[in-house]
Amino acid sequence: MKNSVPNPRAFRAPEAGAYLGISRSTFLLLVKNGRIPQGKKVSTGCTIWPKEWLDSYLDSVIKEG
Numbered sequence: 089m090k091n092s093v094p095n096p097r098a099f100r101a102p103e104a105g106a107y108l109g110i111s112r113s114t115f116l117l118l119v120k121n122g123r124i125p126q127g128k129k130v131s132t133g134c135t136i137w138p139k140e141w142l143d144s145y146l147d148s149v150i151k152e153g
Contacts, residue, residue: 098136101127107142118145 105115127135
């Protein structure tokens with residue numbers, strides 16, 4: 089069983105995509121295209137995106153309307 093954190097401060101790519109309501113591949117495409125900042129590599133094979141960055145992206149999408 090996978091452990092879940094009730095209120096995470098950062099997400100890996102699959103969870104970040106789920107948080108935004110998009111797929112992992114769409115999330116990574118947005119990163120590649122510069123719409124979402126590159127994540128922070130915390131160890132080999134582990135890159136994270138702070139929740140604040142994802143919230144900022146959502147705010148910008150909402151403002152664009």
